[in-house]
Amino acid sequence: MSEGVQDLGFAADYDAPIPYMQRVRDYYRGLGYGAPYRWAHYAEVPFQPLDKPLGECRIALVTTAAPYRPDSGDQGPGAPYNAAAKFYRVYSGDSAGDPDLRISHVAYDRAHTTAEDSNTWFPLRQLRLEAAAGRIGALAGRFHGAPTNRSQRTTLSQDCPELLGRCRADRADAAILVPNCPVCHQTLSLTARYLEANGIATVIMGCAKDIVEYVGVPRFLFSDFPLGNSAGRPRDPASQSFSLELALRVLATAPAARMTAQSPLRWSDDPSWKLDYANIERLSAEEIGQRRAEFDREKEIAKRVRGEPAAA
Secondary structure, eight states: OOTTOTTSOOOOTTOSOOOHHHHHHHHHHHTTOOSOOOOOOOSOOOOOOOSSOGGGOEEEEEEOOEEOOGGGOOOSTTOOOOGGGOOOSOEEEETTSOOOEEOTTSOOOTTTOOOOOGGGTOTHHHHHHHHHTTSSSEEOSEEEEOOOOSOHHHIIIIIHHHHHHHHHHTTOSEEEEEOOSHHHHHHHHHHHHHHHHTTOEEEEEESOHHHHHHHOOSEEEEOOSOTTOTTOOTTOHHHHHHHHHHHHHHHHHOOSSSEEEEOOOOSOSOGGGGGTTTOGGGOOHHHHHHHHHHHHHHHHHHHHHHTOOOOO
């Protein structure tokens, strides 16, 4: 720290939102892959104001979590990345139930969280409580699952129209979208834009600030937590309730597009967890080789799940 500021109480330089886009670019370059991924980016952002009080609105929930499939390998807390558990089409489920959804198929932060509490990334139960308390008018009869596609064209041409149709069929006035991994944040940012452009107000609850803001969305609640905890800390109902309440406030009160609110909650007193995710500089040559082999293996599994031919 420069002379004269040691006693000013400054935070560590790295105690800032993780630069996921740059981390991911550097990571895959370090693994030996080619041209960096191009993230979606827009200058103009659609905005649909709520046309009625929040207490009269029907709210839909959109997730990137996957239904548990017993025949698809380990999908439990702390499971390694599992491409066999991925899904490639929009699905819907009953909002009145307690579905068994998992996030083993996406790149959440496995170093600092284990996905043992689905309420941290799928706030369905909390939304039911909000509806029962009259904070929202009603919870839509179905929640919806959005596939995590690296192809923005597929997301925009296939998945977004399908999600819009289902939200309209459920008479949703607004939607809360909760992503988990870096590409999940792009997918649901594109979805939020599409819903807003077609008359449905949205708010994203997410942890990847740079990705969401780079895409350009109407409303965003940013929680500076490890990926996989967009809806609060695990086993911490107060944090989950507070996070959803903030998201609803953003939904109801945002005056214009590109509204970002940051949760005041901190993951830990020690911010060094932010240095680990996809940080190629922290990996040895042996670890980089192992990561490359694992990634290639999971790509082949994903191709089989999609029905594509494997590499020669």
